[in-house]
Amino acid sequence: MSLTERGEMKTSKLTKSTCLIIAFSAIASLCYAETIWERRQKALNPETQPNVEQKAEEIAAPETSDYTDPFSITVPAMYGTIIDSYKGTNGKLIVHIQDAHANYEAQKNIAGIIETLINNYNLNLVLMEGKLTDRDFKYLRYRAPMEVREEIADNLLKKGDFNGVNYLDLSSSYPISIQGVEDKNLYDSNGEFLLEMDKFKDIALEYLNKMSETGQKIKEKVYNQDLLSLDKAKKDYENETIDLLGYYRILNDAIKKKGISVSEFTNFANLMKIDDMEKKIDFVKINTGAATDEQKALYKEYQDSLKNLNVSKLFKEELPAEGKVLNSISENDNQKELIKISKAISILDKMLRIKLVPEEYGYFLSNKKDFDPKKWADFLKKESDELALGLQIPENYYVITDNITTIEKFYSTATEREKTFVNKSDETIKKDNVNSAILIAGGFHTPSLTQLLSEAGYSYIVISPKVTTKTDDNLYRETLKREWDPAIK
Secondary structure, X not given: OOOOOOOOOOOOOOOHHHHHHOOOOOOOOOOOOOOHXXXXXXXXXXXXXXXXXXXXXXOOOOOOOOOOOHHHOOOOOOOEEEEEEEOOOOOOEEEEEEEOOOOHHHHHHHHHHHHHHHHHHOOOEEEEOOOOOOOOOHHHHHHOOHHHHHHHHHHHHHOOOOXXXXXXXXXXXXXXXEEEOOOHHHHHHXXXXXXXXXXXXXXXXXXXXXXXXXXXXXXXXXXXXXXXXXXXXXXXXXXXXXXXXXXXXXXXXXXXXXXXXXXXXXXXXXXXXXXXXXXXOOHHHHHHOOOOHHHHHXXXXXXXXXXXXXXXXXHHHHHHHXXXXXXXHOOOHHHHHHHHHHHHHHHHHHHHHOOOOHHHHHHHHHOXXXXXXXXXXXXXHHHHHHOOOOOOOOOOOHHHHXXXXXXXXXXXXXXXXXXXXXXXXXXXXXXXXXXXXXXXXEHHHHHHHHHHHHHOOOEEEEEEEOOOOOOOHHHHHHHHHHOOOHHHO
């Protein structure tokens, strides 16, 4: 019985003792706070979306026996999207699924992706971040009917006690082999830094919020109209008032207005081209065969552009493209300094909330000199005095300066774990004598993981699970802490 077929039948419950046995310490991972690409998927290519009621088993597997070819793997769009593929040299494949931790919808979709990979490609080995052993829940399968196990697993998933792998493991009969890929010392060290961060997180976030509000008041006096418009668009994007493409359109309008060259950002330019072509294509006529030859030619160009759009590289282009535009429309050093301060405050806020994306972490590593709150305070005080604004600049900058080393160590330790993920994945694949495996890890790790995998000769694909609902920040934080903090176990 597949995940999509199971009904809501209720029979006798598992015993209380059994429920206690499966109380699970949640897996810790760094993930993208939002699956940005998924929010754009349907708008970018609406005519190819399958019916949302379509079941995974109704989507035929490709006619191939080479399950190590990354370009032969497909997954139902109802569950997720393949955002990157690479052909390696060693004849082995890693299917990296980005974890959206503590998000119920995402975890159900991860379970659906794994179910598809098992059914269509015989991919039974699942390697997991945040897990040290091969412990699983198969020993509980015989204690209750499948529909009851599904109900129990679903409840645990909603509470954040289970993830998609655990859900599938308990609620199905699939022969899943689950292996951890963590080093205990690194894993525990990462947890210690997280618990240390929690001691000052709230007061540090309060300080950053006050500094952001102060900076905003100065921007209103110092920024030109173009900078104010882009600043508002960026805030709307981060607050989800507008989506990714909406923000990119505003960015692109500034590029056109100022004649800024962005030729080096090929995926950004390609996305804007796709967006422009979408407005000119009559998809109804394309689907019904009533399109003119001109429309068909445009549609083919549109499809080719979609195929050439590399989403992973698109995200890497976002910050530098944005930076180039802001720098081009800035008129003086004060505006440029405010831009740097605003970006640093935003990134530090995300670091504390564990909502950082890899590109922002890369910016932090390359621009540490800009992450000095004492310099922020001095600059904002000077501007406030010169503009006669009389603003009260928060003075407790030490909550950042005294603790930024801990924040940095949390993230540097997280990145150290990535080599272990690849090494242990390689060891397990060889030990189990298989040529392909699934690797579940947070999207924060994706850029480094894909680089390490390619260097080791692996083929890989990256799958982003479909996410349309926002992650509960408190639940996400608690699931990260649960493995390390005895007080909340």
